[in-house]
Amino acid sequence: MSRIGVFVCHCGENISRTVDVEKVAAAAARLSGVAYATDYKYMCSDPGQGLLKKAVAEHRLDGIVVAACSPRMHEKTFRNAAKSAGLNPFLCEMANIREHCSWVHEDREEATEKAISIVTMLVERVKKNRKLVPITVPITKRSLVIGGGIAGIQAALDIADAGHEVVLVEREPSIGGHMAQLSETFPTLDCSQCIMTPKMVDVANHPNIRLYTYSEIENVEGYIGNFQVTVRKKARSVDMDKCTGCGVCTAKCPQKKIPNSFDRDLGMRPAIYVPFPQAVPNTPVIDRANCTYFKTGKCGVCQKVCGPGAVDYEQQDELVVEPVGAIVVATGFELYDIGPKPAGSPYEGYGEFGYGTIPDVIDGLTFERLASASGPTGGKIVRPSDGKEPKQVVFIQCVGSRAREKGISYCSKICCMYTAKHTMLYHHKVHDGQAYVFFMDARTPGKNYDEFWRRSIEEEEAVYIRGMVSRLYQKGDKVVVMGSDVLVGVQVEIEADLVVLATAVQARTGADSLAQKLGISYDKYNFYSEAHAKLKPVECATAGIYLAGACQGPKDIPDTVSQASAAAAKVMTLFAKAELEREPIVAKVNERNCVACFYCKKVCPYGAVEEKEIRDRNGNLIRVVAYVNPGVCGGCGTCQATCPSKSVELDGYTDEQVIAMIDAL
Amino acid sequence: MHAEKVKHDFEPKIVAFVCTWCTYAGADLAGTSRMQYPSNVRVVKFPCTGRIDPVFILRAFQKGADGILVSGCHPGDCHYMAGNFHARRRFAAFRKLLEFVGVDLARLQFSWVSAAEGGKWVEVVTELTERIRAMGPLEEFKELELEECWSGKIDTPELQEAYKAIP
Numbered sequence: 001m002s003r004i005g006v007f008v009c010h011c012g013e014n015i016s017r018t019v020d021v022e023k024v025a026a027a028a029a030r031l032s033g034v035a036y037a038t039d040y041k042y043m044c045s046d047p048g049q050g051l052l053k054k055a056v057a058e059h060r061l062d063g064i065v066v067a068a069c070s071p072r073m074h075e076k077t078f079r080n081a082a083k084s085a086g087l088n089p090f091l092c093e094m095a096n097i098r099e100h101c102s103w104v105h106e107d108r109e110e111a112t113e114k115a116i117s118i119v120t121m122l123v124e125r126v127k128k129n130r131k132l133v134p135i136t137v138p139i140t141k142r143s144l145v146i147g148g149g150i151a152g153i154q155a156a157l158d159i160a161d162a163g164h165e166v167v168l169v170e171r172e173p174s175i176g177g178h179m180a181q182l183s184e185t186f187p188t189l190d191c192s193q194c195i196m197t198p199k200m201v202d203v204a205n206h207p208n209i210r211l212y213t214y215s216e217i218e219n220v221e222g223y224i225g226n227f228q229v230t231v232r233k234k235a236r237s238v239d240m241d242k243c244t245g246c247g248v249c250t251a252k253c254p255q256k257k258i259p260n261s262f263d264r265d266l267g268m269r270p271a272i273y274v275p276f277p278q279a280v281p282n283t284p285v286i287d288r289a290n291c292t293y294f295k296t297g298k299c300g301v302c303q304k305v306c307g308p309g310a311v312d313y314e315q316q317d318e319l320v321v322e323p324v325g326a327i328v329v330a331t332g333f334e335l336y337d338i339g340p341k342p343a344g345s346p347y348e349g350y351g352e353f354g355y356g357t358i359p360d361v362i363d364g365l366t367f368e369r370l371a372s373a374s375g376p377t378g379g380k381i382v383r384p385s386d387g388k389e390p391k392q393v394v395f396i397q398c399v400g401s402r403a404r405e406k407g408i409s410y411c412s413k414i415c416c417m418y419t420a421k422h423t424m425l426y427h428h429k430v431h432d433g434q435a436y437v438f439f440m441d442a443r444t445p446g447k448n449y450d451e452f453w454r455r456s457i458e459e460e461e462a463v464y465i466r467g468m469v470s471r472l473y474q475k476g477d478k479v480v481v482m483g484s485d486v487l488v489g490v491q492v493e494i495e496a497d498l499v500v501l502a503t504a505v506q507a508r509t510g511a512d513s514l515a516q517k518l519g520i521s522y523d524k525y526n527f528y529s530e531a532h533a534k535l536k537p538v539e540c541a542t543a544g545i546y547l548a549g550a551c552q553g554p555k556d557i558p559d560t561v562s563q564a565s566a567a568a569a570k571v572m573t574l575f576a577k578a579e580l581e582r583e584p585i586v587a588k589v590n591e592r593n594c595v596a597c598f599y600c601k602k603v604c605p606y607g608a609v610e611e612k613e614i615r616d617r618n619g620n621l622i623r624v625v626a627y628v629n630p631g632v633c634g635g636c637g638t639c640q641a642t643c644p645s646k647s648v649e650l651d652g653y654t655d656e657q658v659i660a661m662i663d664a665l
Numbered sequence: 666m667h668a669e670k671v672k673h674d675f676e677p678k679i680v681a682f683v684c685t686w687c688t689y690a691g692a693d694l695a696g697t698s699r700m701q702y703p704s705n706v707r708v709v710k711f712p713c714t715g716r717i718d719p720v721f722i723l724r725a726f727q728k729g730a731d732g733i734l735v736s737g738c739h740p741g742d743c744h745y746m747a748g749n750f751h752a753r754r755r756f757a758a759f760r761k762l763l764e765f766v767g768v769d770l771a772r773l774q775f776s777w778v779s780a781a782e783g784g785k786w787v788e789v790v791t792e793l794t795e796r797i798r799a800m801g802p803l804e805e806f807k808e809l810e811l812e813e814c815w816s817g818k819i820d821t822p823e824l825q826e827a828y829k830a831i832p
Contacts, residue, residue, distance in 0.1 A: 070689075070693045070696070071710075072685075072689070072690060072693055096693075096708070098696065099692065099693040099695075099696025099697060100692055100693075100696060100708055101704070103696040103697070103699055104695060104696050104699070104700060104701055104702055104704075104787075105701065105702075105704045106701060107704070110704040111704060113704075114704045114707075117707060118707065118708075121707065121709075521746055523741075541744060541745075541746060542746075585712065603715075603747075603751050605745050605746040605747040605748065606745075606746075634745050635712055635745075636712055636713035636715050636716060636743075636744075636745030636748040637711065637712055637713055637715060637716025637748075638713065638715030638716065638745070638747075638748045638751045638752075640716060640718070641715060641716050641717060641718040641719075641751075641752075641755065642751065642755075650712070650716060652712075653711060653712055653716055655718070655720075658709065658711075658718075658721055659721070659724060661709050662680070662709065662721060662724050662725050662728055663724075663728055665678060665680065665707060665725065665728050665729055665730060
């Protein structure tokens with residue numbers, strides 16, 4: 001026979017106004033198994049909790065129902081009170097008679113009746129509750145950071161500075177990401193290289209950071225605190241330990257006419273190359289697809305000229321397994337290619353504005369390379385077609401963004417600001433030039449952002465035309481841009497020398513396949529989903545995986561750095577504990593009943609179900625049953641509802657508990 | 666400004682099986698926003714709609730529920746990634762079975778109510794309550810409950826025929 005205590009809260013007047021709390025307590029006292037029932041003005045207050053603890057001791061209670069507010073509000077409070085009274089916290093339940101009763105009903109009689117019935121259901125449930133013990137799992141205090149852009153670099157440095165080892169994996173031959181490609185950054189116009197490269201060097205020199213460049217994530221197994229990550233180190237064809245970074249090989253390589261993707265194909269690079277002079281690590285890579293030796297077997301110049309003998313044509317891809325406890329995903333973004341549809345892209349090509357067909361129509365990142373002092377033109381702004389200085393430049397915003405009919409309905413967030421920056425950079429370099437901007441809205445929220453945008457108009461003489469471009473075509477060596485100025489209500493036609501498109505920010509191609517490896521969710525645009533839009537902006541729903549930067553959605557540098565540091569803080573919070581403690585709401589398998597159909601394994605969203613072999617004392621296999629790894633189980637209970645033999649049970653939500661509640665209707 | 670309460674001859678029992686992350690939170694929001702809805706509904710909380718076994722629905726009908734609501738997160742919003750998809754699929758099949766057994770499907774409603782949709786929760790509960798009130802009590806299952814089990818009492822021609830057909 002149970003000895004349950006029922007505590008009915010008045011919540012000041014919030015409950016007692018519509019619910020006759022004394023009547024509820026009296027009715028509860030008559031229920032079988034209830035040893036004590038009372039009501040109190042504020043159960044959650046210190047005296048209220050004291051009352052509860054006293055009653056547990058005096059009446060030897062073995063279960064508690066607190067009829068008060070929503071368990072989402074105070075379940076933890078009362079479970080802690082129960083714990084300090086010496087009771088297992090999971091023997092305490094809350095009956096929600098405020099949000100689900102007193103606040104939503106006016107009729108006192110009806111509300112009281114409903115409150116009694118809710119309390120009855122919970123009393124029946126508590127009778128079937130079991131003592132549960134929080135689960136502890138060990139933590140590997142190393143972290144994986146995927147992506148070596150500014151987000152990954154910031155997160156890696158923060159975690160490493162806290163004294164934890166970090167494995168930083170970057171797909172490209174050098175870290176740096178998009179930020180290394182930028183010229184100057186808004187709203188302060190400080191040079192991107194100047195603030196970025198010291199951080200890159202810090203990463204390379206940090207004793208706690210293990211850097212894998214030119215590497216990709218092959219496979220991820222395990223769960224929070226205990227991931228096993230397989231990293232594929234792609235063959236660089238250069239021995240990183242031997243190479244001194246002298247650069248003779250790149251200078252002597254006879255194959256020099258390969259478009260440099262770092263410079264948005266404006267410049268050329270050799271087949272053995274470092275993507276840019278400040279690259280970290282400063283070790284070249286052989287582009288095997290374009291190398292004469294790999295194509296024909298003849299050449300070998302780089303190997304001959306290499307003093308330390310670092311060039312190794314036989315190098316193979318290498319797989320490394322790294323045990324880590326937490327993962328920060330910082331894979332960044334890609335620009336919407338508005339030419340013809342790129343292979344593998346989920347989006348249709350934009351097919352407008354002449355990008356890819358008219359040489360003097362470029363995107364924003366290409367303009368960054370033109371304006372960058374370390375870029376292919378040394379910072380001189382010229383037209384790609386004939387190398388002349390453009391005197392009239394048209395910038396078009398929202399190309400691809402906010403275009404539902406083109407498949408992207410979101411705002412890319414950074415374009416208004418970087419276009420304003422571009423007009424300034426252009427005006428600084430071409431004093432007699434004129435910049436025009438076609439825009440839909442100027443969205444400039446952020447510290448000093450709107451002032452920056454105003455400055456581009458008021459001081460740097462950019463002409464902003466509100467309206468979209470209707471047509472764009474080549475006429476002689478000019479590009480004619482036709483559009484409408486909707487504020488004035490006239491048609492506008494500008495003969496431009498150069499057109500810069502602020503193309504949409506979109507998720508990386510292949511973001512979805514990485515998400516599937518990691519077991520994290522992503523939205524319809526392939527941006528990774530945070531666990532809660534407001535309250536858990538850096539956590540994934542999958543425990544132990546955190547997000548930083550534009551892989552979660554379009555972001556500027558300050559937001560990216562903030563989120564990266566936030567993700568690092570979350571990792572450090574996790575690593576601050578010796579062991580991981582979590583709610584024991586997990587599924588358990590009754591091995592005697594399990595028929596090994598493994599339907600549970602098929603439906604489990606966490607991959608928590610494993611196949612367990614039962615052997616006799618001689619080691620002979622008797623049978624295979626399902627086993628739920630409590631560290632991985634998220635506690636959704638889908639397995640239990642699916643199990644045909646009813647041999648898996650979710651603690652805290654067992655069939656017994658649910659049926660007891662239904663039967664108490 | 667309280668509307669005069671209308672007394673009805675029949676007050677249905679409604680059971681709502683909801684997930685804790687979306688619909689339970691949505692119902693909480695209806696409370697904190699002080700919205701009003703009929704008091705007929707009793708909420709049973711689950712971690713996820715994926716946990717809801719169709720047996721619970723049958724049991725609730727058997728124990729006197731006149732209408733049942735199953736509600737969880739919108740597709741794609743599941744806290745457990747895919748639980749609501751499993752639930753949706755499971756109940757699509759279950760509805761067919763229920764219809765075959767002879768339960769009017771209007772008594773069983775599925776909906777998606779997110780944590781931000783207090784208003785939708787009120788709407789769904791009010792509509793369902795009014796619909797069931799108009800339909801009247803679900804007698805068939807209650808009779809079964811009274812008889813405990815069939816105990817060989819085959820009193821309709823259809824059941825007799827079905828009984829004979831058993832090899």
